[in-house]
Amino acid sequence: MAGTEQGSWNENILDYFMNTKQIKTRDGAEILWYHAANSKLQMTEAIQSAAHMIEADVLLCGGDGSGEPIMAHPPETHSDNTLKEWINEVKTSNKGIKLDFKSLASVNPSMKLLGDVTLRKPVWINADILPGPNGSNCAVNAKGFLDMVTSFFPNVTLSLGWTTGWINQKCNRGYSSAMMQEMTDICRDLTQPVTFPVRAALVRQSISELQWLLQQSDRYTLTIWTGKCDEYSVEDLLFIRNCFDKTRIFYDILEPQKSEFRKAIGLEVPS
Structure with missing residues (x-):
């Protein structure tokens, strides 16, 4: 049902976790992430962890467009965890959630499931909608994705990214000005918060482009x-x-860099 989401779905996650006394300062580095909490084992681990935000991947069972939404990352097309089961477990925790959609077909049935539950916590809806550095063209259709999500939840925080690739021991180009402009054109008429997921290994060579992107709206984050x-x-x-x-700027990064980075900026490293 359109507009049924709770206020925290578009609340800045720093405000939410400050207000619930889970972090001490409005610093994106304070937010801890659990990435790819897809299987029941990973999901349970994520719920019991120190993470503030749980990220997981959604696609349709079997990959042929006819199954129910499940928690898996391609090339996997099967899982021991459905989205419905996942939501029912995560909803009782104090964690925010980020759902990463790998296909347009999985979005509509997933939005219906989300509309059936009360989630008083941050919810981010993610898809790669444009090709980026070394990226493939298998991005989720931008207009189809945005129309579908906003028809159910006009205020939900959107996470809109680029498909990317990384070639070890090569000079990998960063995000270009043209990529920034294309994304800005897509986001121009949006009114909700938007975060742009960007690949750590490609950011240092893209600083001026990404700074320009964030200058386009105070609703934008990385x-x-x-x-x-x-x-x-x-x-x-x-x-x-x-x-x-x-x-x-938020940091959904892996070990060992996660702990080393937190130490370097004087933040607690969770045990």
Whole structure:
């Protein structure tokens, strides 16, 4: 049902976690993430962890467009966890959620499921809607995705990214001005908060482009994410942190950089 989402769905997650006394300062680096909490084991671990935000991937069972929404990341097309089961477990926790959609077909049935529950917590809805550096063209159709999500939840926080690739030991180009302009054109008429997930190993060579992007609206933020085999350093993360307002950049990163980065900026490392 359109407009049924709770106020916290478009609330800045720093405000939400400050108000619930889960973080101490309005600093995006304070937010801890659990990435790819897809299986029942990972989901349970995420709920019991120190994470504030749980990220998981949604597609249709079997991959042929006829099944129910499940929690899996391609090339996997099966899972021991459906979206319905996942939501029912996560809704009783104090965690926010980010759902990453891998296909347009999975969006409509998933929005219906979300509309059937009361989630008084941050909800981010994510898809890669444009090709980015070394990215494939298999992005989720931008207009179809945005029309479908906003028809159910006009105020939900959107996470809109680019498909990317990373080639080890090569000079990988960053995000271009043309990519920023294309994304801005898509987002121009949106009124809700938008975060742009950007790949850590590609950010340092894209600072001016991403700074320009954030200048286009105070509703925009960045979420730094990493691929398992990407080459990037804690020094890169510290450089990136110094280039942006700390309230407008989040870090969904992996170990060991996650702990090393938190130590370097004086934040507690969860055990």
